[in-house]
Amino acid sequence: MTLVITILAAAIATAVWYAKAPSTDMRLGTLALIYWGAALMWCVDGINGLIEGEGFIEITDTAAMLDDAVLGVVVVAAGLVAWAIYLVAKDPKRVLRKSLVS
């Protein structure tokens, strides 16, 4: 479920990035890449699970699925926090600089 939720977040971030293009002020491409990077890495984890005889995604144990889903939401929130920190640090719209100067 973590993988599914991350792929969903990556797809949404990509769609919003595309809708807002060519403006790059909000660095939405970076947010999309953060999620795609994690999704690809979890795909390898899923493939490893298949090789070891487990499923690609946990769907048999409801409790484990729920735990994975909550983790997915936490991971998406963490991605948003990382992006927000990146945005403030880079300050592409110079909002922080302007507000500190005025």
Added chain:
Amino acid sequence: MACFLVGGGEAIVVTAVRSAVKKNEIKKGVVDESGHQLTDPAQDGICWTRKLGWLMNMLWGGVILLAIEHMWHGEVVPFPPFLTAMNDPAEIPVMLGEMGTVGVGMAVLVTVAWFVVTLVADMAVKRQPETAAKGA
């Protein structure tokens, strides 16, 4: 266990390489100080500062989110030795084995995906003027 550390190592190397490439491209007048491309991508292709930035974002993003997953599962702790597998000598070879298989696999898949994206992006920007001319 600690598979994300391989991607973390690659992310550090890519960040250093991008920094050196950016300095070089600034000197050549390919990009400005903020990394924006000054040359025409349709003619010269997308600059490497930008391309390596994509890989950097994918790797750091993956590493940060996977580190959170490992913390969630209690495999990473905020105190030494940081990796719980390090507490048990029998677990260390298993952890290293996982880093060598899953960790390397993750780093390779992200890099291959990035490489394909760079090829497609270069092809797309170089094809654009032609398409625009046909449309006119």
